[in-house]
Amino acid sequence: MDAQPDPRPQDGSPVETRKPRVAVVFGGRSSEHAISCSTAGSVLQAIDRDRYDVVPIGITTEGRWVLESGDPSRLAITSAEALPAVDGSRLPVALANDEGGGELVARDPAPAATGGAESLGEIDVVFPLLHGPWGEDGTIQGLLEMAGVRYVGAGVLASAVGMDKHYMKIVLQAHGLPVLPYTVVTSRQWELDRGAVHESVGSLGYPVFVKPCRGGSSMGISKVHGPEDLDAAIEEARHHDPKVLVEVTAEDGREIECGVLQGFGSNPPDASVVAEITVEGHEFYDFAAKYLPEERTRLDVPADLPEAVVKRVQDLSVQAFEALSCEGLARVDFFLLPDDRLVINELNTMPGFTPTSMFPRLWAASGLDYPALVDRLVQLALHRDTGLR
Numbered sequence: 001m002d003a004q005p006d007p008r009p010q011d012g013s014p015v016e017t018r019k020p021r022v023a024v025v026f027g028g029r030s031s032e033h034a035i036s037c038s039t040a041g042s043v044l045q046a047i048d049r050d051r052y053d054v055v056p057i058g059i060t061t062e063g064r065w066v067l068e069s070g071d072p073s074r075l076a077i078t079s080a081e082a083l084p085a086v087d088g089s090r091l092p093v094a095l096a097n098d099e100g101g102g103e104l105v106a107r108d109p110a111p112a113a114t115g116g117a118e119s120l121g122e123i124d125v126v127f128p129l130l131h132g133p134w135g136e137d138g139t140i141q142g143l144l145e146m147a148g149v150r151y152v153g154a155g156v157l158a159s160a161v162g163m164d165k166h167y168m169k170i171v172l173q174a175h176g177l178p179v180l181p182y183t184v185v186t187s188r189q190w191e192l193d194r195g196a197v198h199e200s201v202g203s204l205g206y207p208v209f210v211k212p213c214r215g216g217s218s219m220g221i222s223k224v225h226g227p228e229d230l231d232a233a234i235e236e237a238r239h240h241d242p243k244v245l246v247e248v249t250a251e252d253g254r255e256i257e258c259g260v261l262q263g264f265g266s267n268p269p270d271a272s273v274v275a276e277i278t279v280e281g282h283e284f285y286d287f288a289a290k291y292l293p294e295e296r297t298r299l300d301v302p303a304d305l306p307e308a309v310v311k312r313v314q315d316l317s318v319q320a321f322e323a324l325s326c327e328g329l330a331r332v333d334f335f336l337l338p339d340d341r342l343v344i345n346e347l348n349t350m351p352g353f354t355p356t357s358m359f360p361r362l363w364a365a366s367g368l369d370y371p372a373l374v375d376r377l378v379q380l381a382l383h384r385d386t387g388l389r
C-alpha cells in the first residue's frame, strides 16, 4: 500500500497549526437513513481527535441540516423496530460559501443573542457518510463542489453513475467489463404498454431480479419466478424509483466482494482481499440479512477461492473503479457463476462502513484497520482539490 505523502508545505510557507476540521455528514433523505446513522456512529468513534476537529452534522429525513451530538451509542442499529435517526430538534446549520471556502453557520433559533447566525468555523473536508439518493448519487457532491469544499469519496459523475444501476451497466459494458443481461422499464413504458414490458422481460427468461435503478440496501428488490408476479414486483420497485431494472438471475452464483482505495498522487488504486457472502434462510441478500444482528449471514474474509480467481476479481475491481472515474473508495460486488464466469453486480461509491460492514473488514484483512482506513480517506480528500484542479 502507498505511503502517505508528507502533508506539510514544501515551499517554506508556515506550517498550518490548526487541525483540519472534518464535518461528518450523515442521515439524509434516503431510505438508508438508519444505515448512514449507524455508520456515522462508528466513524465518529474511530476518527483521531488529536489530528482532526470533528463536527457531526445530521441531515433529517426531510432534508434539514442540524448540528448532531454524534453520540455513537445513540446511532447504533440494535433492532428492526428501533432504527436510529437524526434528531431534527437540534440546532439548524447551513453551509455558507465564503470567498471560495466552506463555512458552517449555525442558524440560531433565538436570533436576539447572535443576530441570527453564528459561524462554527471553516470546514476543511466533508465526510459524506450518506447512502442512496441525496447523498451517494452526486447531489451532495455537487453542493460541496459549488461551495469549494473538499470531500471524501467519489465526485459528482462517478457518484451519479454508481447510484444508477442502468447507467452503471452501460459504462461498465462500454469498458468491456462483464455484467448480466437486463432490461429497463421506464415510467412511460410501464404506463403505456405493459404487454411490451412483459415481452421483453420474458425474453430474458425467468426467474429475474426486479430492482429500483437508484436504490440500495436491497430495498424494493424482488426475485420473480414467473410473469404472474412481475407486475407486483415492478410496482414495489417503483415505490423507490420510477425507473426499474429487470435482470437475469445469477442462478447459484456466489456473492463475491472486493474493496478499492484510491492511491495517493499518481499511484494506482489498491484492491483489498476478496470476500464471500453466504446467506442462510433468505432467498437472497435482503435488508434483514444485511443489517439485522440476529441474521445468519456468513461473511468469509478472505474468501476460500483459487488464487487466480482472487486476482481476476481484484483486477476487475480496479478496472471498474477506473471505468466510473471513482475517487476515494468503492466496493465492487460480483457473482461468480457455476461455470467460473465473473460478472459485476454493482459498484458502491459509499459502501456500508461500520466496523462490522464488509468494506472495513476487507481492509482490516488487508492490513489497514478501521481508524487507519478512516484516516486514509480523510487524507486522500485533503490532498485533492474540488473542481477541475
Ligand SMILES: Nc1ncnc2c1ncn2[C@@H]1O[C@H](COP(=O)(O)OP(=O)(O)O)[C@@H](O)[C@H]1O
Residues within 6 Å of the ligand: 180, 209, 211, 215, 216, 217, 218, 219, 221, 247, 248, 249, 250, 251, 253, 255, 284, 285, 286, 333, 345, 346
Ligand atoms: N441478478 C441477480 N441474481 C441473483 N441475485 C441477485 C441478482 N441481483 C441481485 N441479487 C441479490 O439481491 C441483492 C441486492 O441486489 P443489489 O443489486 O446488490 O442491490 P442493492 O444496491 O440494494 O445492494 C444481492 O446482494 C443479491 O443477493
Ligand SMILES: [Mg+2]
Residues within 6 Å of the ligand: 218, 333, 346
Ligand atoms: Mg448490493
